[in-house]
Amino acid sequence: MTTAFFTHPDGLQHVTPPGAPEQVARLDYILRAVEDLPLTRLDAPLAEDASIALCHPQNYVDMIRSKIPECGHVSLDADTIVSSGSEAAIWRAVGGAVAAVDLVLDGKADNAFVAMRPPGHHAEHAVSMGFCVFGNVAIAAKHALDVRGLNRVAVVDFDVHHGNGTQALLQDDPRALVITSQQMPLWPGTGLASDRGPHQTVLNIPLAPGTDGAHALAEYRAKVLPALHAFQPELILISAGFDAHQDDPLAQLNWTVDTYTQMTDMLTDAARTLCNGRVVSVLEGGYDLDALAACARAHIKSLIKAAP
Numbered sequence: 598m599t600t601a602f603f604t605h606p607d608g609l610q611h612v613t614p615p616g617a618p619e620q621v622a623r624l625d626y627i628l629r630a631v632e633d634l635p636l637t638r639l640d641a642p643l644a645e646d647a648s649i650a651l652c653h654p655q656n657y658v659d660m661i662r663s664k665i666p667e668c669g670h671v672s673l674d675a676d677t678i679v680s681s682g683s684e685a686a687i688w689r690a691v692g693g694a695v696a697a698v699d700l701v702l703d704g705k706a707d708n709a710f711v712a713m714r715p716p717g718h719h720a721e722h723a724v725s726m727g728f729c730v731f732g733n734v735a736i737a738a739k740h741a742l743d744v745r746g747l748n749r750v751a752v753v754d755f756d757v758h759h760g761n762g763t764q765a766l767l768q769d770d771p772r773a774l775v776i777t778s779q780q781m782p783l784w785p786g787t788g789l790a791s792d793r794g795p796h797q798t799v800l801n802i803p804l805a806p807g808t809d810g811a812h813a814l815a816e817y818r819a820k821v822l823p824a825l826h827a828f829q830p831e832l833i834l835i836s837a838g839f840d841a842h843q844d845d846p847l848a849q850l851n852w853t854v855d856t857y858t859q860m861t862d863m864l865t866d867a868a869r870t871l872c873n874g875r876v877v878s879v880l881e882g883g884y885d886l887d888a889l890a891a892c893a894r895a896h897i898k899s900l901i902k903a904a905p
Contacts, residue, residue, distance in 0.1 A: 600897065600904045601706035602636035603693040604628065608713045610682025614670055617678065618847060618884040619715060619728040627712050627880070630890035631897055637706060641693025641713050643685065644736075648695050651739035652732050652766045657723040661687070661730055673725040677715070687730050689713055694737035697877045702745050702832065707904035708865070708876040710837070710897050716881040718760040718836045719785065727758065727785065734836050734879050735766035741832050742772050751830035752776065753821065753864060755857075756838020756881040757848040759788030759801070763836060768794035774828045776821055778802040778813065780841070780848050800824050804841075806849040810856030813841070817863060825867050832875045833868045835861075839883030839892035847884050854888075858895045865903035874903060 608624045649658050664671050665684045672678050679687075690713040697709035717733030719726045734752055741747045752767065754760035754777035764787075767773040779788045781803035788801045802816055825833070839857065841850040868876045878900065883889035 611686035754836035838881035
């Protein structure tokens with residue numbers, strides 16, 4: 598079969614002010630980096646509010662809609678800024694993640710990557726933060742569980758910042774395993790190894806500034822793989838942030854492009870054993886444009902390799 602690639606031009610219409618790290622060019626660089634790859638390319642659909650309601654209250658959803666300006670920019674919080682084109686992008690970021698889950702669970706693709714923005718893993722129940730409005734991956738996980746009837750879903754988040762939103766949205770559901778590695782100390786300041794969630798289904802892996810790829814991969818072999826095998830997920834979702842790369846301006850880890858290749862290979866190998874290879878990966882961070890493009894390309898090539 599194939600690797601599905603979900604995106605939409607609306608992702609380029611979520612325009613942030615000059616100098617903002619989360620910018621239109623992020624998606625543009627990724628799209629150009631994968632032009633030659635053999636992917637099944639699909640439009641990310643607009644999410645239904647019912648999907649968003651799996652994680653967020655309707656009054657929060659309505660508030661987000663009301664904040665979209667006709668022109669200029671509006672700040673939802675200190676970091677998260679919306680423009681006139683943001684509504685469609687936000688709803689398609691969720692819709693792409695949900696559609697990717699459906700496609701993979703229906704056996705129409707082996708795995709999938711969702712190249713949309715804004716990212717989602719910092720958004721909490723009724724709080725936007727860190728460039729994120731809705732919890733794209735958490736909603737996709739709840740869709741797999743509540744709508745598609747899976748019994749166990751795992752999220753692996755290798756973004757350099759702690760996936761505080763994904764943890765907050767999923768930690769009360771014992772059917773969801775949340776694994777997140779992050780530089781510590783670093784914004785948002787959460788993600789202690791001692792924080793296992795109310796059902797012991799959260800695995801936080803703090804990494805000291807300067808941690809290189811070899812050390813990170815060793816941590817994944819020692820901690821992530823055993824956790825996945827113990828949990829036996831029926832689907833693995835990846836929060837694919839590429840800001841642990843050594844060139845990223847917002848953090849101080851020293852991963853390389855090859856780190857992402859090896860990490861993706863590790864996760865797809867685990868998925869092949871645990872859940873018939875079913876993986877859905879969703880774009881999160883990554884703010885050095887060249888590094889982002891190179892790492893996303895390497896990640897997607899590994900997904901293609903895992904989809905014979």
